[in-house]
Amino acid sequence: MKLNQNIFRFRKRNAQIQQKQNESEKLLRNFAFLDLKDLFDHFSVSGSGLTAKQAEQLQEEYGKNIITTGQSNTTLHRLVNAVVNPFNIVLLIIAVITLFTDVIYSQHPDYVTVCIILFLVIVSSLVAFIQGERSNSAAEKLSKMISNKADVLRDGVQTEIPIEDVVPGDMVRLSAGDMIPADIRFVFTKDAFVAQGSLTGESNPVEKYADIRSDREDALTDLQNIGFMGTNMVSGSATGIVLATNNETYFGSMAKSLSGDRAKNSFERGVDSVSSLLIRLMLVMVPVVLLINGFTKGDWGDALLFSITIAVGLTPEMLPVIMTSTLAKGAVLMSKHQVIVKTLGAIQTFGEMDVLCTDKTGTLTEDRIILEKYMNVVGDDDNRTLRHAFLNSYFQTGLKNLLDLAIINRAHENGIEAILNSYTRLDEIPFDFSRRRMSVLLEDQNGKQQLVTKGAVEEMLAICTYAEWNGKILKLDETLLQKVRSVYEQHNRDGLRMIAVAQKNDVAGGELSVDDERDLVLIGFVAFLDPPKESAKAAVTALDSHGVRTVVLTGDSEGVAVKVCSKVGVETSCYLTGKEVESMDDAALSESVERCSIFAKLSPSQKERVVKALQTNGHTVGYMGDGINDAPPLHQADVGISVDTAVDIAKETADIILLKKDLMVLEKGVVAGRRTFGNIVKYIKMAASGNFGNMISVIVASLFLPFLPMLPVQILTQNLLCDFSQMGIPFDNVDLEYLQKPRKWETRSIKSFMAFMGPLSSVFDILCFAVMWWIIKANTPAMAPLFQCGWFVFGTVSQVLVIHMIRSGKVPFVQSMAAKPLLLSTTIVALAAVLVGFSALASGLDMATLPLGFLPWLLLLLAGYCLSTQFFKAIYIRRFGEWL
Template identity: 70%
Template sequence: MNFMNGKSLGRQIQKNKHDTEVKLHSYAFLTAEELFSHLSTTQAGLTSEEAENRQAEFGKNVITVGNKNTLLHRLREAVVNPFNLILLLIAIITYFTDVVASSRPDYLTVIIILSLVLLSSLVAFIQSQRSNAAAEKLSKMISNKADAWRDGKLTEIPMDEIVPGDIVRLSAGDMLPADVRFLTTKDTFVAQAALTGESNPVEKFSDIRNNQYDGLTDLGNIGFMGSNIVSGSATAMVLATGNSTYFGSMAKSLSGDRAKTSFERGVDSVSGLLVRMMLVMVPIVFLINGLAKSDWAGALLFAISIAVGLTPEMLPVIMTSTLAKGAVSMSKHKVIVRTLGAIQTFGEMDVLCTDKTGTLTEDKIVLEKYMNLHGEDDTRILRHAYLNSYFQTGLKNLIDLAIINRAVQNGLQTMPAAYNLVDEIPFDFSRRRMSVVLTDKSGKRQLITKGAVEEIIAISSFVEMSGRVMPMDEESRRLALATYEKYNADGLRMIAVAQKNEVPGSGAFSVADERDMVLIGFVGFLDPPKESARAAITALREHGMRTVVLTGDSEGVAVKVCGKVGVNTSRLLTGRDIEQMDDAALLDAITSCDLFAKLSPSQKERVVRAFQTAGHTVGYMGDGINDAPPLRQADVGISVDSAVDIAKETADIILLKKDLMVLEEGVIEGRRTFGNIIKYIKMAASGNFGNMISVIAASIFLPFLPMLPVQILTQNLLCDLSQMGIPFDSVDKEYIRKPRKWETQSIKSFMAFLGPLSSVFDIVCFAVMWWAIGANTVELSPLFQCGWFVFGTVSQVLVIHMIRTAKLPFLQSTPSIPLFLSTFVVAVVALATGFTDFAIGLDMHRLPLVLIPWLAIILAGYLLCVQLAKKVYVRRYGEWM
């Protein structure tokens, strides 16, 4: 049946994909007038009322795969789990033995078991609801926006509110909010590797004639959700949104499980170990009790109950609630987690690769100098740079805005009115320059280019000095480079400006026209270091994290800024150096180099990969189009809320403030979250191992069961409830001083070390109940069971406080109030149950008060031995948690 359902689902996916392709293909060949008519829209876009009506018809512009996040699904997950299924099985068997087959029907045990099912399900469901609410609240804080024409004006709206028929404006760095038909394009290059695997961006056009017939993604005038604008600009009409897009039609087939993190693999390995222990234990306990006591039905129920007791069924609840609590805490430090699983990787990070601009600097670029090749102030250089920045239609970065602001201050704002834009050759990260072609009122045509100094010099055949244009020779080249290097060494970010008048009279312009240029001068910018950067880098270093700067800027500026903020500048590698290194040489270089300058996006990605190969957990922080490749490559991608769409979409962590100090606070919270999860796992592993030894010993030597199934299950649930405060617990400062990786061997060592210690004191408890209290006959077994129930519950609750810290609990390290309350309440409930008539409800006898001193002595001895064992363990293994 499942196989047929799978085939049916596969056919449905293929049909949806085919229908989407046919629809988009038909749109690609409509004329503009037919397209506007078909989607009932105009060049001025939709009205707000039309948009609301269409959203009601087509739904939100989001892709949904399955419905795992519905209220019903979360409720089903909370109720239907192995723990509850075993409880219900025991309830059914107990109903037949205690009610149907009994001369005196007893409903109490059945009621208690069903109450346990209800209580555990309620706890799991409430935690799931809280986690989901936290995740939704955080995701709303970082929603991407799109520029669409609404009510005749360009409006910024959330991407999920885009509807078919919207007219959107796109520029470099923008994600395509939906499937679109391009209406106008200007050197529009789109990266659609997520759909096609093509590494190179594809140029898009508005003309039907540029359409290819090889496949849907080859259509030159169609853009797809999931791709992004690399350079240029465009206007486009939205054709399809959400699941109706080409990406949405493939989403189900593409939605395989993502690769698991080291943390998830570690949790799986420990869970697998506990399950294997349980599978070995259950048949052994069943056979021992069945043969020794000749009650095979009781032995089976007991063995099944032991299996439940050994299963860390609260692990998903503890993990989810701890991660959700961590995400909310991090948001208070202006750090937004896009995926909860990234929190642990964030805390594990030991190398932070970061761009320079805005992270180490104020991100307030000011134009300081505009100079000719001799280094003299020259307003003519500012005028040419202003025309280039003003007329470019792509993304205006901080450099462009600084040029425009300075030109306005100098009274040049009326200057662009004398020119018309003919064409432009947009910026890209391989050329590192951009050009505009202008005509003035007299018809004179001029090409103006600005960009990286080396790139502009490389395409210049002439220089302009003292008002004369002359061929560039070795002397003039040296003069230009000397001027550049002088100011660059002073910390100015230098951009070269060139122009030429011999420009073709017609036709499209391309990179081929950027040759034989006339180098006329430089503009220099100042982006001062942040005052907080040095303190932040020092704090990161104290927490075991190395800061490495990967920048596209020149060496001089990079060295100047990094030197001021405390980054090691004793060795510097440039993009050219990286290009000449093989992987082995680069792997050797990263051990001593913290500053890489003049890098391309692919080189940044390669450096990140090298650190990962060396065994580091690498974070990358960036906010531009050129940062997308290293953001994808890094173990944890970090961006900022003001970043371009593609950087935000690629990142795992979003900072609401572009500051390394914010990052450092988030890292600490990530480590705190990881620490609380490890506490639970080590408690569960060691406690279960100890219980296994105790149960086997009791099964061999006792003539009755050491505890009945209902008592084991009640104890198990009480211990789980006592641990519900762990997500809110504090973590010792010593623990968060260094990155923490998941180490399965550490958990196994912890389990083998502490597990048998708890068994020793369980056996001491058995001895006290047998000889001191006299519960040594089958008739008095309910008294014996009550004694071990109380001791087992209280000891497991109190040992939480011993395990949670390497220090002396309460005196040197205090637990959080939620954890203290959860453990205190459960301990009181356990004692109240054992020493009052509540014990009868669990088929036990009320304990005599004479047991209280014995309990106190055994518990004190157990806790003292755990504290002593802690010191031995730390001396042997170097750490506790």
């Protein structure tokens, strides 16, 4: 019956999603075939865009342009999640049973136990809720520090606004690298190619047009005048009118069907494996403890209650709180180093990273391109070369990069911008990463047409048939080509980035195409200098000292890449070009990436392939980039890193955003990531080994004692006190030695730690039993409350002390000191346990007050436990080579 209900709900939900998609598709189809005048009238907008007042009204009507998946994350929802968990459910069940046994059916009603259990529920829920709220608040604040923008026309003026403020009717201007912020109808396009693989799975970008070129029967994503939210411009430029925003978009309509749990990373899978191990052990233990206590003590009700409570006490229920708190603390700490974490789970991957692939410009260099030289093909200074480069950079309508801006600035300085009045742009072919060049078709005042092209030298030489040599146009034969190459290579070796400039007159009429880029005349070169950052060498050295190898993947020439890398400390003995990478099979590339740290003249797909080869070799790879060409490797990398000034698609793909494009900032982030990882591992190893030891102790006690070693309320109180003592772990220090190398999740290490250290705690639990039985004489059922109090105090204080023993491989309090929050939380809990055990407060937990004669034995046991732990720690480190 329940299965049928679930199937019905699933089908109903899918039907609702399908209906929503159909409505969105119908709306977009209608808009796609609507006359532009009617479309503008529908939105009451003109070519100059919305007015500020219209935009404000539409924002109120349609809301923020944010996709929601129906997964509520309200404060009430988070509070319910904090209260309703397995730990609290078992507590409430025990409270109900205790209510019947101690109050309703008791001749002398006792409300103390019930009140304590309810208090535990309230306190544990509040702890989880408050920590969750802090983490949620930290994540929201960090997410607000980075945002993608959209260029819209408001009151006839182009304005940059957050994507979430885009409303239906907005006129959006797009260029290469921009994300399409909503579903739009294109009203102007120029060589506009859009990557919409996120919706369709297509590997190649598709061209979009302003006019209607599709049939009504075409698939929605094949409509050539519609752009979809979440896709991105690869090249060209366009203007579009927003048709739908947020969940009303095509992407929004599928959000529920697309939303789901992301694939778990190695760390999360490791946590799950340890948790499942502990659960399996408990599933075995619960019936064993039940049977032993049931047969030996004869009270099956108490035995069942005790078994269930033991299962709860052995559950690392604080793991979600500790993990979330630690990750949130790590994210806030990293933000102080100008590193913003988009996804908290990426922090541990950041600390695990052992290879950083990065571009060169702006990371190793100053990111301030200087136009150093403009020369003819002979190598002499030539203003004519600068003029042609200026015309190309100025009239192209795509994304103007730093090279274009450097050319335009130098032209202004030289006072040659007046030539713009003599030319009109007729057409252009935007830059792309396969051609590595761009062209503009210009017409002067006399009607003469001229194609001006600039781009990467090798790609330009491939389409040039002639060259201007000493004032003459000569055939670019092998001899002349060799002379031209020698000029290029000489400056390239000096670290100058060389761009070739060429032109062609009398271009055939009609629409300009790539076929027109042939038989050009090479005019000369423009040479740029991007000096290395002063901090780059120190940053590369710092990363290397922390076990992170820096690999440079650049679209620049090998000469410039080697020159810059030699100055910043990146290994230059081996380098490969994109052409060489392309010729290698996967096996050869996998071998080469271990030797070479410089890869030059790479296309986006080649960058992605290099990253994949490193991953295949077992490396955890970070990729840092900020351009359109960086999106594929950013997506492929284990952790994608971008900067706040990056193009939209790079920021959207990245896991981590830097507010400052500097490797030194990144090195600090890596250390913060490892500190976060270390604190989580501390808790897991404490929980795993402690719980395993407690299992052994409980079974031994159940076999030999004529009474329960502890009552359920005592176990749960002890469990909560120990949880409180661990609340300082997210704020704890981590030894410098631990931070020196990448840290990967090792499930085998957790299991060996648990098997090695767990039984040690059982030995001292059994010694505590012996002291209570033979020395304190708590050896009859009537003396059970005294026995239980002794183990309660020793168990609580020993678990608190062992936090300090386990948190570091060094000698605690001498060689390694815990952070103040952890010192405070553990001290408070230890004192509270001793105060309860040696005062009248013990009766509140159905225990007898301990005699002062137990205090020396308690101190002796605790000292022995700490010394033994330190001794076994040294043995463990010698055997396994590490502690945490």
